[in-house]
Amino acid sequence: MFNFKHFFVVMMAGLIGLIGATATTQTQTAAATTIKFTSAMHTNKNLTYKGTIKYYVKSDAKKYQANIHYAANRWNKALGKKVLRPTNSLAGSRLVFTGTNKLGGDVAGMAEINSGVIALNTSWMNRYGTQKQRAVVIHELGHAFGTKDLYNYPDASLRSVFKKQTIMGGNYSTRIGSFDAKLAKWTLTKTRTMSPSEFSHYRSNEGLYYQQMLRGQL
Template identity: 60%
Template sequence: MKRIALLLSALVVGIVIMGISLVDSAQGRTIYFDHNMIASKNLTDHGVIKYHVTGNAHKYNNEINVATKKWNYALGKKVFVQTNSLTDSRLVITKAAITPGLAGVAEINSGVIALNSETMNRYSESKREAVLIHELGHTLGTKDLYLYPEASLRSLFTRATIMGGDYSTHIGKFDADLAKWSLKHTTPVSDSEFNGYRHDPHLYFQKYVV
């Protein structure tokens, strides 16, 4: 398995958490991308993820627009493309009654990002944007890094990466490079699998795809 190493010093650039940079003692350690950081699938279709925003989520249009543009810039290509057609979409961003306390969840097989308005409405605009950036990262195949099995890295990721849940609105080099690596090392959901999930009314998130 080909692994891509990033010097932790590269991770430090441009990433500041609560006004505090990563501790000096952590610098110099080499971090390798590995399959604990990614899922098996991504949501792209011929390199693009067409997304549709349902009417009940239009209140978050500004944050969605900013988040998708930031990912497109970080990836160096236009991966996220908005569509007004639900049937033409690979990703639906909607409001849903998900687990209390959660701001959002991403379900890759059928292409749903569900936002909990009760939680989102308590957040500032920048924090809502950070939630969207994080959830969009999952559609590229990246896992939650706050669940990474190695404790020391898990702690670092939580403090210093978007996919670790640091609520940053800046997609730094580490998250951008990991997303690119994820796209290369995960498999796009096939049309048949995607359509099977998308049109199955018995699945939990499908009731929110309206």
């Protein structure tokens, strides 16, 4: 989930921006080698099937399609393989993007792994520029690999660092750093993929996002 309350705007230009970007890169590199990954960072399953996640962009999210593809390509590059692949088949997808105005007012996006849905809050997305829209999608796609929101991490000191410096901490960055990439790769190894029958069971559950989406309730 990408929560608007965790959004911070930092205006930098020229050399200041370059120094800040370099410092963030160094911090992410250091974090990737020093922070221990724990079970509090992942759920119990991911959305892959045979090594890929086929994603479908529903008509109400088409306006964000270019940024969705951008975010998917950024993750594929960070993971070193083409995990995320677009499909024109809703039924054949493992993940569906939909636009909705029925999420909470402070939530820019929400991911539900069980039924394979990422809901983008049009109230916020339509106000955002390209970078912020991409950042929301990149964050939500992180959940598809089984990674939790790090702005809820139980260790307060690390939680503060995650909020400022990581994708899953909600820093609204479009750059997937070394820490984010290594965490995603790790969570993919620590979570399990759902069989077709299990996944179909969740998609037929009327209480989950997929059926709500089909009925126009999401």
